[in-house]
Amino acid sequence: MNSRRGVSVRSAxxxxxxxxxxxxxxxxxxxxxxxxxQLPEIGRGSFGTVYEIPxxxxxxxxxxxxxxxxxxxxxxxxxxxxxxNNKAWGIILQSGExxxxxxxxxxxxxxxxxxxxxxxxxxxxxxxxxxxxxxxGGQKSGSVMCLERIMPLQQVxxxxxxxxxxxxxxQAEALADEKNKACLCRVYLGSxxxxxxxxxxxxxxMTLQNFPLYLDQLEELNMDPFLIARDMALDLAxxxxxxxxxxxxxxxxxxxxxxxxxxxxxxxxxxKADEKDVAEKSFQRMRNVGANDNDHQTSFRNxxxxxxxxxxxxxxxxxxxxxxxxxxxIQKLVCNTRxxxxxxxxxxxxxxxxxxxxxxxxxxxxxxxxxxxxxxIIESAEELGAKITANSRERLLKRPSLFINGWVEAEAVxxxxxxxxxxxxxxxxxxxxx
Ligand SMILES: Nc1ncnc2c1ncn2[C@@H]1O[C@H](COP(=O)(O)OP(=O)(O)O)[C@@H](O)[C@H]1O
Ligand SMILES: [Mg+2]
Numbered sequence: 001m002n003s004r005r006g007v008s009v010r011s012a013x014x015x016x017x018x019x020x021x022x023x024x025x026x027x028x029x030x031x032x033x034x035x036x037x038q039l040p041e042i043g044r045g046s047f048g049t050v051y052e053i054p055x056x057x058x059x060x061x062x063x064x065x066x067x068x069x070x071x072x073x074x075x076x077x078x079x080x081x082x083x084x085n086n087k088a089w090g091i092i093l094q095s096g097e098x099x100x101x102x103x104x105x106x107x108x109x110x111x112x113x114x115x116x117x118x119x120x121x122x123x124x125x126x127x128x129x130x131x132x133x134x135x136x137g138g139q140k141s142g143s144v145m146c147l148e149r150i151m152p153l154q155q156v157x158x159x160x161x162x163x164x165x166x167x168x169x170x171q172a173e174a175l176a177d178e179k180n181k182a183c184l185c186r187v188y189l190g191s192x193x194x195x196x197x198x199x200x201x202x203x204x205x206m207t208l209q210n211f212p213l214y215l216d217q218l219e220e221l222n223m224d225p226f227l228i229a230r231d232m233a234l235d236l237a238x239x240x241x242x243x244x245x246x247x248x249x250x251x252x253x254x255x256x257x258x259x260x261x262x263x264x265x266x267x268x269x270x271x272k273a274d275e276k277d278v279a280e281k282s283f284q285r286m287r288n289v290g291a292n293d294n295d296h297q298t299s300f301r302n303x304x305x306x307x308x309x310x311x312x313x314x315x316x317x318x319x320x321x322x323x324x325x326x327x328x329x330i331q332k333l334v335c336n337t338r339x340x341x342x343x344x345x346x347x348x349x350x351x352x353x354x355x356x357x358x359x360x361x362x363x364x365x366x367x368x369x370x371x372x373x374x375x376x377i378i379e380s381a382e383e384l385g386a387k388i389t390a391n392s393r394e395r396l397l398k399r400p401s402l403f404i405n406g407w408v409e410a411e412a413v414x415x416x417x418x419x420x421x422x423x424x425x426x427x428x429x430x431x432x433x434x
Pocket of ligand 2: 251
């Protein structure tokens with residue numbers, strides 16, 4: 001490893017982020033200035049484009065297609081964010097079983113414009129369309145939703161990424177490109193960068209918006225893949241059992257942790273053209289305050305980066321009954337959960353001991369967190385008078401480990417082996433047994 005490659009994100013802690021300064025400065029803007037507010041593009045997906053609302057912790061996602069595609073994301077996202085950020089986090093924290101945990105988050109979903117009928121989109125756009133960039137159809141009217149913004153990674157991390165992974169001749173331009181300030185990284189624990197086709201890698205290394213980080217790179221950057229695996233497991237457990245969704249096609253990204261805890265109230269966002277369309281729902285402004293700041297590892301991570309689960313337009317409710325389709329429902333959950341657009345989760349059928357330990361961390365955290373959440377839900381139901389037989393209770397609590405076993409079997413089939421053969425390999429290699 002050449003010495004330049006030892007760049008550690010630890011230095012991010014002490015670096016003053018120009019972004020944080022800009023946010024602070026913008027917060028101080030007088031109301032009159034907000035009338036000239038522009039909305040720069042910060043991300044693009046397959047059906048939506050995301051725009052920054054400068055000076056706030058919110059962003060806008062605009063549908064490139066019909067409102068029908070965005071509406072499910074909004075409705076599901078609202079439920080998932082409330083259940084993951086508030087309910088599951090509360091249960092996990094109170095259980096005391098996860099000391100120094102930093103719960104991964106889901107953006108809060110605030111409100112929508114123009115999902116109800118086409119006319120209101122047009123009306124809203126007549127007043128606000130000019131705020132969007134002209135490029136990439138920014139000023140074309142479409143339904144819009146307002147959600148919590150994932151803050152970009154700090155300058156020191158952005159510079160390291162460019163220096164480490166961009167072609168030398170592209171680096172100067174990339175360092176100067178304003179667009180690269182909106183840097184979020186996807187986290188792919190299930191693959192290494194060498195496994196990616198060179199042309200695909202080259203395309204990926206053109207912009208820091210949505211930059212992929214594979215397992216070897218996370219190690220190289222000192223971003224602790226084991227902590228990320230734990231975060232993903234917690235998010236998934238919360239999404240399954242506290243929110244009740246299968247998490248089909250969700251994505252995991254890392255951004256920085258917001259430094260400024262207080263947020264502007266929704267009403268201070270300047271998009272007032274159609275106030276009745278701005279959701280009034282006031283979410284509990286709950287933050288991850290559970291981590292112990294004296295612990296070095298946690299406090300570093302606390303300030304440097306945060307794992308987020310995003311993109312809920314394909315998720316659906318899971319069947320949580322323990323009736324006769326119990327086994328089939330678990331198989332379906334395994335299949336839907338694993339259907340992601342990228343190798344986010346660790347490999348269950350590991351090729352080396354490091355990959356195997358990473359999977360164990362993920363699987364064990366998932367099972368433990370899921371059981372903690374399920375137990376709390378069972379107890380609450382019982383407190384309300386529900387009668388849950390000992391048998392049902394046992395079957396309910398067994399679901400997380402059956403899910404993980406099902407996952408291993410499904411992945412074994414994909415990789416032309418069987419769970420049995422893989423377990424034999426585990427024993428022979430003397431890797432830790434589950
Ligand atoms: N809440 C957010 N804050 C900041 N950037 C975001 C946020 N949500 C999405 N993005 C960025 O925009 C990109 C597209 O968003 P995504 O939700 O994946 O859209 P799509 O549903 O079209 O796939 C993401 O990959 C990410 O880089
Ligand atoms: Mg997407």
